[in-house]
Amino acid sequence: MEIAENAALIVIDVQNGFEEESYWGPRNNPEADRNIAGLIDAWQSSGRPVVFVRHDSPKPDSPLRVGQPGNDFKGYVEERRGKGGGPELLLTKSVNSAFYGTPDLAEWLERSGIRQLVVVGIQTNMCVETTARMGGNLGYEVFVPLDATHTFDLTGPWGWTQSADQLARATAVSLHGGGFAKVVRSAELIAAAV
Numbered sequence: 001m002e003i004a005e006n007a008a009l010i011v012i013d014v015q016n017g018f019e020e021e022s023y024w025g026p027r028n029n030p031e032a033d034r035n036i037a038g039l040i041d042a043w044q045s046s047g048r049p050v051v052f053v054r055h056d057s058p059k060p061d062s063p064l065r066v067g068q069p070g071n072d073f074k075g076y077v078e079e080r081r082g083k084g085g086g087p088e089l090l091l092t093k094s095v096n097s098a099f100y101g102t103p104d105l106a107e108w109l110e111r112s113g114i115r116q117l118v119v120v121g122i123q124t125n126m127c128v129e130t131t132a133r134m135g136g137n138l139g140y141e142v143f144v145p146l147d148a149t150h151t152f153d154l155t156g157p158w159g160w161t162q163s164a165d166q167l168a169r170a171t172a173v174s175l176h177g178g179g180f181a182k183v184v185r186s187a188e189l190i191a192a193a194v
Contacts, residue, residue: 001143001184001188001189001192002192003116003118003143003189003192003193004114004115004116005046005047005048006048006049006086006112006113006114006116007048007049007114007116007117007118007193008048008049008050008051008109008112008114008116008117008118009039009040009043009048009049009050009051009118009120010051010053010098010105010117010118010119010120010121010131011036011040011050011051011052011053011077011120011121012053012098012119012120012121012122012127012128012131013053013054013055013064013121013122013123013127014033014036014073014074014077014121014122015054015055015064015070015071015072015073015074015122016063016069016070016071016072016073016074017062017063017064017068017069017070017071018063018064018070018122018123019070019074020063020070023062023063024152025152025153025154026152026153026163026164027150027151027152027164028124028150028151028152028163028164028165028168029124029147029149029150029164029168030150031147032122032147032148032149032150033074033076035120035145035147035148035186036076036077036120036121036148037076037077037080038148038186038190039118039120039145039148039186039189039190040077040080040084041080042189042190042193042194043084043086043118043193044080044083044084044085044086045084045085046085046086046193046194047084047085047086048084048086048193049086049087049088049089049112049114050084050086050087050088050089051088051089051091051098051105051108052073052077052081052088052089052090052091053091053092053093053098053101053121053127053131054071054073054090054091054092054093055092055093055094055127056071056092056093056094057071057094058094087112089103089105089108091103091105096126096127096130096131097127097130097131097134098127098131099131099134099135099138106138109140114140115139115140115141116140116141116142116143117132117135117140117141117142117143118142118143118144118145118189119131119132119135119142119143119144119181120144120145120148120149120186121148121149122149122150122151123149123150123151123152124146124149124150124151124164124167124168124171125151125154125167125168125170125171126151128144128149128171129171129174129175132144132175132180132181133175133180133181135180135181136175136179136180136181137180141182142175142180142181142182143181143182143183143184143189144172144175144181144182144183144184145183145184145185145186145188145189146168146171146172146183146184146185147185147186148186149168150164150168151164151167151168151171152164153167154167
């Protein structure tokens with residue numbers, strides 16, 4: 001695996017509000033936070049760019065709404081902001097895709113000559129998947145280390161339910177099999193970024 005010197009790590013919505021199990025339900029992949037932290041460390045120590053994305057929910061009952069403690073980044077992410085040798089961007093959004101945030105992600109990537117993206121964070125099947133799909137559609141080479149994402153059980157139409165693991169697996173198959181992104185493991189990316 002070849003990772004460009006300017007490949008951007010996009011850290012999606014790693015916020016305190018996602019710790020509220022009573023709101024979101026059961027989650028999967030308890031190792032996600034450790035793997036996200038490891039990727040941020042690898043990117044920062046190699047001088048590669050990191051984009052920190054925060055979801056500012058407009059929903060009045062959301063733990064992610066502005067002004068609530070849940071809107072803040074998790075401690076291990078906040079501690080790492082501003083610590084890298086490479087470029088860094090803080091982006092806010094209120095929808096699933098980081099490409100519809102402020103400032104304009106595509107414009108920042110273009111200006112920086114970035115063509116490779118690594119997308120990590122929360123939720124696997126929502127904002128991570130949507131950002132990865134859009135990145136693929138826009139012509140970027142996208143990597144999604146599945147073990148650096150997590151999601152929650154979900155109920156859809158007709159009472160159909162999917163566990164967090166089932167949703168994560170469906171995302172991996174859709175992204176990888178559909179050609180939107182290469183689904184990999186964090187350790188592979190960290191080894192390639194050294």
